[in-house]
Amino acid sequence: MRLSNYFRNSLSRQVILLISACFIFGLLGTALLFFLQQNLNHQYIENRKVLVEKRKTINAIYDEYNAVFLDIRGYVALNNQQLMERARGKEKGIRALISELERDSVTISDISNFREMVEFSDYYFGDVLPNMITNYENGNHTEILDIANTETTMKVERFLKDTKAISSALDNQLAKNVVELSKNQSNLQLIFIGFIVLFLLFVQYIIRMIFRNIGKPLIDFSFAANEIAAGREAIIHVDPKRKDELGTLSVAFQKMVESIQEKEQGLVAQNEELIAQQDELHAQQHELEATLESLRSHEQKLSRRNELIHSISSTLNKKEVLQSVVQNMCKLIGADRGIIKLVEEDAYAAFGLTQKGIDRFIRFMDIGLVQRLFETKQAFTLKREQEIAEKGYHENINYCYDLYLPVLSSLDKVEAIMVFSRYGHNFSDKDLSEYEALARQIAISLETIRMYEETESNRNLNQDILNAVQEGIQLIDQDGKTIQVNQRLNTIFNQKTLINGWIGLTWTQWSSLMAEQIEGDKFLVDLKKVIESAVNAEDEQSFVYCKKDTKQIIKVYAKTIYHGDDTLRTMLVHRDITKEYEVDQMKSEFVSTVSHELRTPLASVLGFTELLLNKELKPERKMKYLQTIYNEANRLTLLINDFLDVQRMESGKQTYEKKYVDLYPIIETAIEHQKVNTTLHHFALKSDIHQSIVFGDKSKLEQVFTNLLSNSIKYSPNGGNITVRISENLESVFIEIEDEGLGIPNDAIPHLFQKFYRVDNSDHRRIGGTGLGLAIVEEIVKASGGKILVESVYGKGSVFKLEFPRVITRELTKQAEGISSDLNYNIIVIEDDLSLAELLKLELLDSGFHVSYFSSGSQAFEQMKTAVPDAIVLDILLEEDEMDGWSIMKELKGNERFQHIPIFVSTALDEKELGYSLGAQEYLVKPYQPSQLSKVIMHTLLSNGKQGQILVPE
Template sequence: MKINSYIKKSISRQFIALICFFILLFLFGAAVLTGLQKSTNDGFISNRQKFIDKRALAEEIETHLNNALFNIRGYLAFDNEELRDEVNQEEQDIAVLLKQFKKVAKTDKDSEMYKKLVSFNEYIFDDAFPKAVAFHEAGNTDKVKAIANGGATAKINNLKKELIAYKKYLDTKLTEVVTNLETDNSKLQFYFFLYSVLLLVIVYIIGRMMVLKIGKPLTDFAVAANVIAKGEDAEIQVEANRKDELGTLSVAFSKMYKKIQEKEQDLVAQNEELIAQQEELHAQQSELEEALEKVKHNEETLYRRNHLINSLSHSFNKQQLLNSIITNMCELISADRGIIVLTDKDAFAAFGISTTGADQFKTFLFEGMYFRLLEQKSPFIIKRELEISEKAYHIENGYVYDLYIPIFSSTDEIAAIMMFSRFSDRFSEFQMDEFSALAKQIGLSLDTIKLFEETERAKELNQDILNNVQEGIQLVGTNGETLQVNTKFCEMFAQDKNWHDFVGKSWDVWTKQIEATFGDDCSLLAYIKDSLQNRLEQSFTYQFQETGKVMKVYAEDLYRNETVKVGTVFVYRDMTKEYEVDKMKSEFVSTVSHELRTPLASILGFTELLINRELKKERQLKYLSTIYGEANRLTLLINDFLDVQRMEAGKQTYEKKYLEVLSILRKIVDNQKVNAIKHKITIKSDLNQAIILGDKLKIEQAFTNIIGNAIKYSPEGGTIQISIYEETETLNVSVKDEGLGIPEGESAKLFNKFYRIDNSDRRKIGGTGLGLAIVQEIVNAHGGKITVQSQLGVGSNFTLSFPKLSMEVQTSNNKEYTQGKVSYRIAVVEDDYSLAELITQELKDFGFEVHYYKSGQEALKAINEYIPDAIVLDIMLEEDDINGWNIMKRLKQRKETKDVPIVISTALDEKEKGYALGAMDYLVKPYRTSELSRTIMQTLLKMGKKGQVLIPHTEDDQATDTK
């Protein structure tokens, strides 16, 4: 009873007692189930082992019997004594096994099997085997066979069957043991399930007891507390005889409830007094809220201004600034949409407005509220009804409030206009001053952007000017840092960099690039360093050893306001060409003085001899011939100078005719053979004819210079091979020698005037350096080009390429053509007789057959009867009802005349119309008639003349024509 009382005084003790009871019950049930499980397993193992042992003995006895029978047969068959001994040994082993089997034979089946094994053993080893041995030793084989046939074999077979049946019996028993084990395990599982259910029931009972003894009273306490909190009477129903914590709590709760009721009356009195004080505080709070509202309004105003000002100061990009302004302004003034447009440029930014709406606002910017803003110079608000497009799904009438704000520049002009719309409520009038203040801030920001853009444009312009200067320019600060460079400077010292990569670099950084360019020679850096330290020299000249380039550097200090030194400007000028020109001029003067003085000395010397001495006639003729030759030499030299001067001035004229190249080359070779005693000159041509259009004298001069150089620069002789061949578009003449050759890298300079390769072998040869320059000018004037391939010490190959002329074989004996020559028929339509006569004469001099027509009708009739090869057409034909445009249209409509080339010769400058109607060329009067003849000839040569071949005029033909 004491223990029971002790437990009931504490809820925790009651809970622990229940838990201990549950644990003991759990342990008891677990022990019982575990014992049953162990007993079942032990019985299964014991029974199973017995059957396994029996089966093992049976198999072992069977094995020994089989071995014994095998050995008996072996002995009787082979008379092997060892096998008989092994039979005796097997007999002993079987006897031992039978004794073991007797011990484990517990069932009737086991005993029966034991008796059969003993009986068989006695028959074999005590009766049959001894007799068989005796008969065998006596040599009586038939007796031995009689024993086997008399029943021994049958008994052996029967025993084997019995053993097999016995083993099957044992296997069946083993299966029964396993089946019994499974049945026992199933029972144990069922017992465990019942035990688990019992435990759950006990747990449920314990839980319910705890709920009833603890949970329900606590719930009652909570309900009572809520009732008391509502100010109502409550009753706590707890067992009066409870001695645990809940009983103590119920007593304390009752006492507390009584005290609360006592104090409630005091609180009611105090509450009435507090209500009066609260009403007084509420009045004071209203006053404070009004003051706080004003403070918040002022704070928001300052915040909006600061936010906008910060957004204005963070960008120098105009578009970004406009986007920031309109976005922040819409947020600050609670506008639903807005736009800002600059008045001087097509720049704007919008918020909540479509592109169409923005374009419309910009289009009518100066026709809307612009003039009111200009006059009023302050923001204003317009109230209007909502448009249908602004109502969305609203069907009732509504209003929108548009706010216009002008932004003035520093010159008091409207720089931009802002417009905002609000659909919810109108803009308050007291915010207008704030809007004006914000507009002033925006105006200042736009002025700053404008100044920044102007500064940037000025900087870009200055940089562009510097970049277009052909000298490298570098501004170095007083501390050695690079302040500004141009692109030419970068090309000189760092081709893979641009001017941005140098600006702001310190002395150590950018001088490394200079050192990489100049190598170990630091003379330029020394000059720059001295210039920065005010030890200025007028200039510095440097020649690169590897490339031969010459650079001249100038330095000049840069001052601001003539007092503050900003830095030093360095100008890097590439003087290579000037240096080479000066060098060539010096060489030219030396060469010319030599080339002129040598023949002059001969002329003066021989002339002096002729004057001062009486000489024989033969001697006089010899001296005069020498003087004549030297005079021709001087003439050729002076002619070269004059040719170069005319070519440079663009005054060189060419009288182009059809020339047969092969005959010209043969003539030149014949003339040059006098100076080519050591040389073998050959001409190779696979062409039937090699015809070009050119000036005969100039072409001869070009070929003479090239072949003369080949002879002159092959002082040891050798073969000079002249080849004539065609390519796709050109007729080529190459002159290949086996002379000195040209050093690598000098080929590009060969065609410069006065240039001569600086080599002692070539200095002995002489020359002015003008020959190849003249050849290049002549070839270029004929629409060709000259190229050179050379190897030092092997020889050179100069190739002159001319436009190829394609002619076809003559097949017609038309009376309009002269025998052996092509005669192009040209129709000239011109109403001005003087001009027509001039054009006709020019074309006839060029070898054309010309037919002149003054009127358009006459020309059309003649052209339709006999189609010309080309037409020279005037547009304005006064004495006719048809003009040049109509003639062109009619000719292009006819199949027979649509491909005839037409060259327009008119005073009207309507080239586009002429080309559109199909003109081959369009010449505006006045023009040179030679230009007309060349245009027609080039056109006809490109188009060809069907059924004809061009046979060029020979000198005899020209003489005949002249006659």
């Protein structure tokens, strides 16, 4: 069983088995045949041997008998006893041969032969021979002859004959044996051929077996596989009990077929589904094709629109966008010319139009056809005949179609209007609605630009505001990185780069950049503290640092800003408090100075008064005390006046009554007044000129020179020369006041004109003062349009140099030596309010003009026949006259003789525009300061001045 399994499980083993069987079968057959052959040969040889032996024996017997006969004959004939003995001796041998023959007797004939021989032997040796011998011996020769002639000789002859016959029978037997052998051998050959045939049959059987067991199933498999591949069903006819490879293969194949079939079923199901879907898709495709068709037409529109949008959205420059809009729209519409104009702004762009045409279009926009757009807010077209210019060389009547298109904002407001002209083709309603849609796009684009401009301007404004802020501002994020700074911060830290250079600097970078420029080493610690307190929303803290180079005092505070949800930003503000700090310093110094300065005279006044009240004093002592009290009280008054002046200056309440004043007498008087206060000093006034007209407040200018001269005295306690020089050039008047006093240290000079500033020096400290004098001087000089500076050599003295703008009168340029306050301008005032006319006349006279006034235009014209005035002051509402101001102005401007005369309108009517449009030089609305009138007239006349060298102070 195991063995059969062993073969059943493997095809190769089966094949080997079959081939082995074949081999064994062949081997066995061959062996059998060989054995048969051998056997046949052997039998033949044995038979032959026996026959040969038999023949030999018989021949021997025959020969022996012949010899015996011969011997007996000799014996009988010759009576030789020997021969008879030899013959008798041969009996034994013959007997042995016969028994040998008996031994070999097999067949009946053999036996009969044997018996015949034995009988003969017995007869011959038993009867005949002894009878003969006895007869012979007895000499009975007759008897011998009888014996010889009778039966005995016949018998012997027969015997010899028989023996001869037996011998030849044996020869025949031998020959017969050879024939039999060859016959057997040919039989054997036949058997061999039969065996081979059998063997071949067996081999064929084996092959058939193999084919049946292996080939057939394989062919089945291939056929089945082909069937399956072709999609037909196939069954494998293999014994399911087979356990060899084919069995396994069949099982596997079966499984494969099953799985394929299963899958196929699945696929078939899917396929069906797909077919269903495909059908559906087909339906959809049809639908889509229909949609596509409609989309295509949309697409064309859209692509045109896209082109437009693309071109207008590629820039944020309004001018470019408008240009692009008008060009693209023309292209899109196929228009030959067109324009777009913003409604609220002057911006426009045109294509194919002349500037003249554009200007005309814009001018009449409010009243032209365009107005319809504002009302209907819808596009419309206009068909008209081509104008000659448009026709070119065409003879026939051609038409031009104008398209008026509003650009509506999202709020349906007309943002801009567009007009396009197209020759030859009208616009369809569909076209119009498409263009309106495009106009919407343009509106969006314009809105974007506006928004961008707004954002940009807001951004710029913000940065400008930041930059304009006097504090240095720095915005940092949570990590301390700089996000934004303003210009001022840049200036504080002398950064030459742009403010953008700060952006992105890390805490370490910027803080060390700052720390390097700051005195002391507390900066970083203070900075951190301030930021921390800001981040923790504690009370505002600040600290102060001092710049190394500029010695600026900067106060820093921090504020946190919540930007968005939770991003924490910190704003650091660097405020330059140098001024405040200095002012503070000075103020506190001032407090002590003022208290000192005020208390000292007060102490004197109170002290001496007390002595006067409580003591018996001699009259001269009383006088001395009273004089002292008076002086000290005066000093107090001056001090208080100074304080008040400064206070007024600070609050801007100081008023100046400016006139044209001559400095020369002012300086002269000031020197005279100061001379009496000192005996140590010598005054000198050096001047080439004796008149220097400037525009300023006389009493204030007196104060300037009084202060400067008294300072000269005060700060040259040891006396010396005080020299005043006056000179002028075409533009300015120069005054120098020089002393030989203590001089001013160089480092004090820049601060000299600051209020409350006192030179901090022992020499100066001896000299009392509030630190206000020079501040007041500078203020007045500046208010008079002049400037002041100081040069000094410490220990040698100082020079204060003043410069005022010079007012040159025509008189002065005409006659260098002439001294007159007249400006030599003739002015006519036309004013029906006589009191006002008088006031104006006085004012103008005061300013050095020649003035005449008239209550009506006609009177004025009468006068002007003889003398053309340099300027006319004109009231508009003239009740007594048939001509009002407007008609007088028109008359004047229409007259060649008068039209160059500047007209200064002075009226209660606020119609400036009309006035200026009619040619007024200035238009003053009553009430106004009369000095203003002289000022503007002076300004105009001098700047129109024929000499052109007049400087008029503001």
